[in-house]
Amino acid sequence: MAATELKKEEVRQAVVLADDFSTNLHPMQTLYPSALMPVFHIPLLEYLTETLVRNDIQELFLYCSNHVESLRSYVQSQNYKGLINVHLIVSDGCRSLGDALRDIDSKGIIRGDFILIRGDAFTNANLKRLLDWHRFKSKQDKGAAMTLIFRDLGSNNFPAKENKTCLIAADNSNNKVLFHQKLSEKDRKVKLELQLxxxxxxxxxxxxxxxxxxxxxxxxxxxxxxxxxxxQTMEDFIRGVLINEEILDSRIYWQKLDPEEYALPVTSWRDYNTLIRDILQKRGYPLTIEMMPSCMYFLYLRRCTYKHNSSILGKGCTLERDCVVCPNSNVGENTRITGSVIGEGCNLGNNVRLENSYLLGKVRIGDDCIVKNSVLFSGCELGNSVEIDGCILGPKFELKLESVHTDSLMQINSNDCITYISMSKAHPDTDQELPYFKYTCTNESDDDSDDLEDYSSSDEESIAEMPLTDDTHMFFTEVMESLMRGYQDKVKCENLILEINSSRYAYNVTIREVSYNVVKAVLSLPMEYLSNSGSEISSKSYQKTLKLMLEYFDMVILNYVKSYEAQTDCLRAIQDTAATLDTVSSILFVFKNLYNCDILSEEKILEWYELDDEDNDDVMQKQVRLKMKKDIQPLVRWLREAEEDSSD
Structure with a gap:
């Protein structure tokens, strides 16, 4: 009996409040619960669930009081079997965090310690370690009611000026919170009692x-x-416990995330903009596009830019940096996109300019449009030659031809009437300014102009023109340098593998990115080697040098191209290299040597050759692939004949 009770106490439970009850993501909160806000083309809840599963959380109680049907539909569409037990708790009329927790208490479903997470939270934190610390503290102090989790931003980070940060005073011997206060831009002084x-x-x-x-x-x-x-709010609870500690016999403790851990509550459009940039920069690793189950078949291009295989890019289309083109979207010719996310099922016309904006699915934009610093909800349509800057367009909102709009929240209200609200003047539900990412740089440039790191998620023109650090590009550069030095100095392959692994962990790149970049580096290396040595660069000299390098780096390549998926990345590296190296006149030579070195298998080569995905590639990639297939026809014919002979 005692063992059974102990086992129940050790069950790791989490409660997620799907509605945050306090957000400035207007009009997002009227369309989705906070937990279902789209981040790229998947809900925020999916990232949170992935973190809970990684931390061995056995039970998840999802509390919802608004948008019940959409949340129930989402939960039913997910396959949580064997990963985590998800229970949906529905309650009508709940209007605050306090009401939600009182309702949960009345249902008697939570037993023992649990993790409470508000639905707007994104984190990759080690929750298992933090919960174990809280349980240990609870054994030491029976009155330990709660442990607050903070991320240390430092005193100069930009969220500090958005009512985002706190100041706490704590007993240094046991991390007990003695004082807690949210900070705002107006708080120049904080008063602490001497008795403390x-x-x-x-x-x-x-x-x-x-x-x-x-x-x-x-x-x-x-x-x-x-x-x-x-x-009613968490601030009420913290203040009440600190003031009435002896009466309530309860205490609050705190813990800080490790430097490599990440967390961000998305309570405003500025936060949303920051989160998108941070995910693309892999600050939330392993919650990246490559690692999420719902983000399969994305192709990494360059400078934190991704394109789904099912999306189509027109001729002359440019994806500059920090861009994501989600599934089933079409982008017209000569369109320029930077710092933007194109959601699922969108259609963009020709000569469109899209900067620092978010299209949240099924958006149609006509030719010659300019969209800057804006959010367009599902079903929006822009006619030809429309210009918008600093705007939010509600669902199914349409703008006519050749119109110009700035600094506006435009939507269709419940009476089917069109409403316009100036965003820089007032939030529609309060008397305060609507926090919006367009104004992040403008408001703070005078105070922190020298702190470039604070502007990592901003898209002010002056910063947009500066070179951005791309971890994957830096990793590729280091791999090139390691392989070049290794080939020239005859460094052992075992030592080169150690160097590449060190770079991988330093830049937080996935194993599939490693496979891709190692192969791409080996294929690109002969050109740089010939150029540095002053030798003639030709197809013949490239092939001769490549053959020597493949023999030398054989162990390195095989170390990373082990699986069937890694061979897919290898083929993608060949295709991307072929698109950039004009001197590689014969792809046949590359395929033959990779096949002879047992890097590419017969099955994989034939599968790639027979794959018909013309509808999924942009024009340039389609042309490269067709040329590659034409070049390797002799090898494919030989493989098929050999396969027929073996079957006979």
């Missing part, structure tokens, strides 16, 4: 802490909300 320092031997003050909207809770937290109806 007299009652404790060592008090440490921490500023620049970002609230992650993740809370580690003991079983006593829910009854505390039920017994105190004035606890």
């Amino acid at each position: 320092f007299l009652d404790h031997d060592c008090v440490r003050i921490h500023s620049g802490l970002l609230e992650t909207h993740i809370y580690l809770c003991s079983a006593s937290v829910l009854p505390l909300f039920s017994d105190n109806f004035d606890f």
Whole structure:
């Protein structure tokens, strides 16, 4: 019996509040619960669930009071079997975090310690480690009610000026919170009682802490909300416990995420913009486009730019940086895109300019349009020659031909009437400015003009023109340098593999990116080697040098091209190299040597050759692939004949 009770206590449970009850993502909150806001083409909840599964969380209770049917439909469409048990809790009329937790307490479904996460949270944190710390603290202090989780941003990071950070004073010996206050731009001074320092031997003050909207809770937290109806928000709860610690016999502790861990609550459009940039820069690793199950078949191009295999790019289309083209989207000819996400099923015309904007699915944009710093919800349509800057267009909103719009929130209200609200003046539900990413740089450029790192997610023109650090590109450059030095100095392949692995972990690249970039580096290396040595660059000299390098780096390539998927990345590297190296006149030579070195298998070559995906490639890639297939026809014919002979 005792063993059974212990086992129940050790079950790791998480409660996710699908509605955050406090957000400036207007009009997003009227269309989706916070947990289902689209990040690229998948819901925020999917990233959170992936983190919970990685941390061995056995049960997830998803609490929802709005948009119930959309959330229920999403949960039913997911296959959680064997990964995590998901329970949907539905309650009508809940209007605050406190109401939600009181409702959960009345249902009696939570037993023991649990992780409370608000639905707008994104994190890759080690929640298992944090929960174990809280349980250990609870054994030491029976009154330990909650552990707050913070991410240390430092005092100069830009979210500090958006009411995003906190200042806390804590007992340095045990991490007990003694004082907690949200900071705003107006807070130049913070008042702390002298008694706080007299009652404790060592008090440490921490500023620049970002609230992650993740809370580690003991079983006593829910009854505390039920017994105190004035606890409506989490700030109410924290303030009430700190003021009435002796009466409630409850204490609050805190923990800080490790430097490599990431968390960001998405409560405004600025946060949304920041999150998209950070995911593309792999700051939330392993929650990246390559690693998410719903993001298969994305092709990495360059400079944090991705294109799905089913999307089509017109002739002359340019994806400059920080771009994602989601499934089943079509982009017209001579269109220029930078710092933007094109959602699923969108259609863009010719000569469109898209900058720092988000198309949230099934958006149609006519020819010669300019869209900057804007968000377009599903079903929006722009006629030809429309210009918008700093605008949010609600669902199914249409703009006529040759019109210009700036600084506006445009949508169709419940009475089917068109409404226009100036975003720089007031939030539609409050008397405050609507936080929007267009104004992030403008408002802060005077104060922090020298701190480029603080502007990593901004798209001000002056910064857009500066070269951005791309981890994958840096990794490829280091691989090239390692292989070049290794070939010239005859370094052992075992040592080169160690160098490449070190670079991989330094830049947080996936194993499939490693496979792709190693092969691409080996294929590109002969050109650089011949150029540096002053030798004549020709097809013959390239092939001769490549053959020597393939023999030398055989162990390195085989170390990374082991699986069937890795061979796919190898073929993609050949295709991309063929598109950039004009001197490689015979792809047949490359395929033959990779086949002879057992890097490419007969089955994979034939599968690639027979694959008919003309509808999924852009024009340039289609031409390259057709040329490659034409070049390797003799090898394919030989493989097929050999296969027929063996079957006979």
